[in-house]
Amino acid sequence: MNDTVAEPGTSTPDAGAEAQTMISEAAPQSPAIEQESAALPEHYAFQAPEGIELDTAATEEWAGLAKELKLSQADAQKAVDLAAGMVKRQQDAHADLVTSWTEQAKTDKEIGGDRLNENLAVAKRALEAFGTPELRDVLNMTGLGNHPEVIRAFYRAGMKISEDGFIAGAAKAGAVDMAKRMFPTMN
Numbered sequence: 034m035n036d037t038v039a040e041p042g043t044s045t046p047d048a049g050a051e052a053q054t055m056i057s058e059a060a061p062q063s064p065a066i067e068q069e070s071a072a073l074p075e076h077y078a079f080q081a082p083e084g085i086e087l088d089t090a091a092t093e094e095w096a097g098l099a100k101e102l103k104l105s106q107a108d109a110q111k112a113v114d115l116a117a118g119m120v121k122r123q124q125d126a127h128a129d130l131v132t133s134w135t136e137q138a139k140t141d142k143e144i145g146g147d148r149l150n151e152n153l154a155v156a157k158r159a160l161e162a163f164g165t166p167e168l169r170d171v172l173n174m175t176g177l178g179n180h181p182e183v184i185r186a187f188y189r190a191g192m193k194i195s196e197d198g199f200i201a202g203a204a205k206a207g208a209v210d211m212a213k214r215m216f217p218t219m220n
Contacts, residue, residue: 074106085117131176138181144188145181156184159191 077096081087092113099109139145144152160169172178213219 073100073103077106077109079110079113082114082117082121085121087113087117127176131179134176134179134181138179138184141181141185144185152188153184155191155195156187157191159187159194162194163190 077099079087079092079095095109095113095116099112104112139149144156160172164172169178172183177183
């Protein structure tokens, strides 16, 4: 601390701030802080919740963040469990949505009902004609291939490109023998 007396008109250093700095430098760390730093793992090892597979790159990123945040192994695992649970709920919600699309397509007035399989074959023919393998992968991966509007669009396209059918004409009533038509004056 500063024992000098300041002359009038001059300022003295802030004795309170200086004393605070000296106290904080001299004070030993509390036992709680020492225990906390001792509880930090050198390497985090996360266990995947049942039914979930953890992504290696994501767990490495999370381990770095957990270390930066000075989380214990137990606290870091709690966060992983929470995040995995959120992802699982999102996956389940998406699966339910795709299932609802499938049910809507089955009962749709234009594409569903008794002729569902026939109409799906027409839609598939259009997908094969206009789509690419990458489009097929996107439709399968996202579940959009089960959406009624996607099926309807391919069904309608398939109807436009479907093979032409033969339409037989009806014979005229009272048709005349061909020979009589060619030579009407001959008996």
